Amino acid sequence: MPSKKNNYKLMQGNEAVAQGAIDGGVRFFAGYPITPATEIAEILSNKLPEVGGKFIQMEDEIGSIAAIIGASIGGVKSLTATSGPGFSLMQENIGFACIAEIPIVIVNVMRGGPSTGLPTSPSQGDVMQARWGTHGDHPIIVLSASNVYQAYLLTIKAINFSEKYRNPVILLLDEVVAHMRARVLLPKKDEIEVLERIKPTVPPEWYVPYENNLTGVPPMAAFGDGYRYHVTGLVHDEKGFPTSKPDEVERGLRRIFEKIEKGFHEICMVKYHYLEDADFCIVAYGSVVLSSLSAIEELRKEGIKVGLLELNTLFPFPRFAFDKVLNFGIKGFLVPEMNLGQIYREVVRVTERKVPVKKFNKIYGELITPDEIIKEIKKF
Amino acid sequence: MLSNKQLLEKYLRHDKKFPHLWCPGCGNGTILHAILLAIDAIGLKKDEIAMISGIGCSGRTPVYVDFNTLHTTHGRAVAFATGLKLAKPSLHVIVVMGDGDASAIGGNHLIHACRRNIDMTAIIYNNSIYGMTGGQYSPTTPYHAKATTATHGNIERPFDLAELVKTAGATFVARSTTYHVRQLTNLIEKALLHKGFSVVEVITHCPTTFGRRNKMPDPVTMVKWEKEIAVPIEKAKNMKPEELEGKITTGILVEKELPEYCEQYEEIIRQRMKKAKRGTKK
Amino acid sequence: MKERVEIRLAGTGGQGLITAGIILAEAAILDGKNVVQSQSYGPEARGGASKAEVIISDREIYYPKTSNPDILLAMSQEACNKYFNDLKPGGILIVDSTFITNVPSSSAYQIPITKMTIEKLKKPVFANIVALGILCEITKIVTRKSLTKAVLERVPEAFIEQNKKALQLGFRLAKKELKNRKEPEEFTADE
Known part of the structure; x- marks a missing residue:
């Protein structure tokens, strides 16, 4: 160091x-x-x-x-x-x-x-x-x-x-x-890992700008690179041209969801803090994570076993993390947020209230304090 | 010069895009023809052309042509084009817009592009109406003209688009009509060759949604109207304001040289990279 | 040092307190400490309340705000009134007596920071650096060496000399204040 x-x-x-x-x-x-x-x-x-x-x-x-x-x-x-x-x-x-x-x-x-x-x-x-x-x-x-x-x-x-x-x-x-x-x-x-977008390697006449391949992500040519193609906000076919044919629309729209689904586990990033032995789990993101960690330090000094599930990815919502946390034997979740419960509702959705899920909300423009979280945890 | 057939074969996309969606008698095809003639006359390469549009009847132009084509959201074409041009200054960027697209929902983007003098050509199809949605009044609908949202006659005063972009600082401004095809082709050619932000306003006709409600129910009447209201700028200079009432001036209205945005930025990059390099050597 | 020392610098916008907070944090890093700095300010660029907070610790710092600072530097009466009650029992209060006439605690260090800055350096803009010198000397929260280095790295080349002088002025003013306190009975005629 x-x-x-x-x-x-x-x-x-x-x-x-x-x-x-x-x-x-x-x-x-x-x-x-x-x-x-x-x-x-x-x-x-x-x-x-x-x-x-x-x-x-x-x-x-x-x-x-x-x-x-x-x-x-x-x-x-x-x-x-x-x-x-x-x-x-x-x-x-x-x-x-x-x-x-x-x-x-x-x-x-x-x-x-x-x-x-x-x-x-x-x-x-x-x-x-x-x-x-x-x-x-x-x-x-x-x-x-x-x-x-x-x-x-x-x-x-x-x-x-x-x-x-x-x-x-x-x-x-x-x-x-x-x-x-x-x-x-x-x-x-x-x-640092820095990724570059995949570019087409086929000759321009073979290029299908929105083709469905195994990854679901078609290679992307830049304008001016010799691949003349069409980009539009209209629903389009594989060639990029507008379509309203039901089968083409369905295929095109499904693919853009599926490509994200395929990357679900890579995209969903969470951190597990002090959860192995925890009785209660705080679910937090953003600066509230900092308040939560300070609260956990204090609570553990008092012998109250609390952990934190830190969400670095909010969407797609990392539902698998909640299964894992529930397997630790958690007795309840607390979701402190500087809104009226936007992620709280997601937590309720994925945990199906197998254990109690509580929220703590603050909307007057100040960060939630460790003391406030400590108080809420003690209410469990 | 290429024959019409040769021109179509060279520049249009042939896979599943035809027939086009423009109504019979629409002026948009005439404008597209003029654009292609101008491009061919200059000899621009298809790979080096990016054509960008917004939403509306004009917005469908790019899908038919074999360039790098981008059909954006309503009014935003110039803003998309700005990013593309900065990312790839070697592209010849042509933005096609309708009157509502360019001056209502996209008016802010348009005037700021004029002010920046970024090298691209904006071609505004001015048919005085929102055609694709069925004939609502636009910022260029004449005073007292009728529209589906102004059945009592329009009580808003219209923009003079050429004057608007002139005031906003465009360094090349020209205007013509779909009647004056030769002049139009010539003006688009000059606009494409101009270094900086160039605008060509094209007075075109929508017999379906504008003409029908305003005593010009067929394309021929509308094109005749275009012929009658057009006054070449040279001639207009010697005319009194009352003589110009209800007329439009045509030809090159502005042509001036000012520093171009991309070139200025490239110079900033050259200097800053040189300085940064020296900094690391220290 | 203690696990977590919280410092709040408060006054009005334009006094350079956010810059002072940044410099103090950088000095703490040079000392090998962990540090978090934050601020709050009103919508105005000048005038209005301004507050910078610095937390210094040997350990990881999570919660980035100070609720009960160990050290409070107040450079306006309004800030002093507003934040004095937050100060931890036994905490250190330093006030700029140029602006603060109504001092809430008899144990406060009262130094006419801005007045002395104008007197010695001709311009009030260096008052924040003078204040840092004072804070450093009184609280020892950062070393003189690191603070000096942090100040000189932050300021434009043309102002290095004046900033050095500002720091020195701060150190001197603090020393004098400390001396007065340690030996309150003794009267020294030669000052």
Whole structure:
């Protein structure tokens, strides 16, 4: 440890996202200023040109997400960052990226809502919006960072997943994680796995842009690479041309869900903390993980055996983790959230109330404290 | 010059995309023809062309042509195109939009693209109406004209699109009609060759949803109307405002050179990379 | 050191307290400590309440907020009134007596930070660095060496000299205050 001492850095959550974007290979960012996500844009506007990348400040968040989809079609890894009101504006084109299967990453730093809400305060109110915000059935991957170091790692994961599965990935931070600074030791470049999207190797005349192969993820040609094809937000056939034939529609739409299903275990990331001997399990994500860990330290000092299931992936919802936790002999779940129970309902759904599931909610723009969690656990 | 047959064979997609969905007598085919003639005259390679559209009748243009084609969401074509152009500056980016697409739902994206002077060509099919949804009034529907959402006559004053983009800073602005096909082809060609953000507004006709409700029930009447209202800009300069009432000016309305966005950005990258390199050497 | 030491720097926007919090955190890292820094501020860029928090520990730090700080530096009367009651029993209170006339505790360190900064360095903008020097000298929460290094790494080259002077001024003011406290009975005429 002491030998690494000099490489420790004080880093802000948003800064970690920006660094993760660069290290994950993002070379295009389009965004619009919004608290509490603006630092990501500021840092990338400065750093991207140094690595040959580009930044543009668009006229709004609708334009921002449109621009990153366009850039991704041009073959460049692309990311945008925003917060609640901007995230709402982006919903339209999240759906476009889902159906056209364009890899993009959207970082949403959650602040209090609805509407303009509490611009400088934390919240976890956008969880279900991240899952279902755009219209129509659609596949989505939603990750959640619990601390600064994870904000870095999960940004790279989000980029990797988006490229591998050709699907938009949403990374949720809350204002606490985004704005806190912590001591971090970033991994060395060769310790980071960075994935590139699969490109077609067949001659252009053989290229079927939306073909169904074993992985469910068709190779993606960039515009200008000699594969002239059509990209549309309309439901399309394997060649990319609009169709309303029931069999083609069904096949195309099923495939985009199945490709995510096939990656379910890789995509669903959780951490088990102190659960082997635990009587109670806290289920948390985002900055509430930090409060939970502090609470667990105190509770265990008192001899109360509590563990934590930390969710780094929110959607697809990591249901297998709950089977595992139940097998530990857990007597109850507590789901503390800075919303009125958006993940709580998911926990109830997957555990089918085999043991009691309780919620603790705080919606006035302050982080849940360890004391509050301790109090709730003691009520079991 | 290629014959029509040769032109179609060279540039259109032939797998399952025809017949097209435009109504008989629609002006969109005329515009597409002019675009293809202009592309052929310049000799642009198909691989190097990206055609991007929004939603509406104009939005269906890209699906028929054998380029890199992108059919985006309503109004957002210019924003998608901005990202694509920045990612791949070697592409010739052509954005086709309708009047509602470009100036209502996408108006904000359009004016900011004009201001940035990013090198692409926007071709606006202005048929004064929302055609695909059945004839609702748009930002360019004339004052007192009728539409399904203005059965009493439109009480909103229309945008002059060419004037709008001119004011927003487009460095090339031209206007023509589907009657003046030669001029239109020529203007699109000039727009494609222009370095910077170029806009060609094409006055076109929708006999089905606009003409029928506004005493021009057939395509011939509508094309004649286009012929009558068009005044070449050179001629218009010597005319009084009252003489120009109800007319539109045609030809090149703006042509100027200003720094292009991608080129400026490439210069920033060159400098910053040089500086970063020096920094690491230290 | 203790497991977890919580420091709160509070005042008004524009006093540079968030920067001070960052510098303090960086100094702690240089000392080999674990650290978390956070802040809250109003929507205004200048004026309005501003608060930076730093937690320093030898161990892993989870919960990133301070509820009962061990150390409170208050640079406005409003901040002092608002946060004094949060201070842990036996906690250290340092106030800028330039702005704080109504001091809630007789054990507070009262130093006219901003006034002395203007007097010695001509500009109030260095008051945050002076305050850091004072905080360091009184609480020993970070070493002088690390703090100096952290300050100099943060500030633009053109302002290095003035920041060095600001730190020195802070150290001196604190020493003087500490000396006054240790020997309250003795009267020294030569000061």
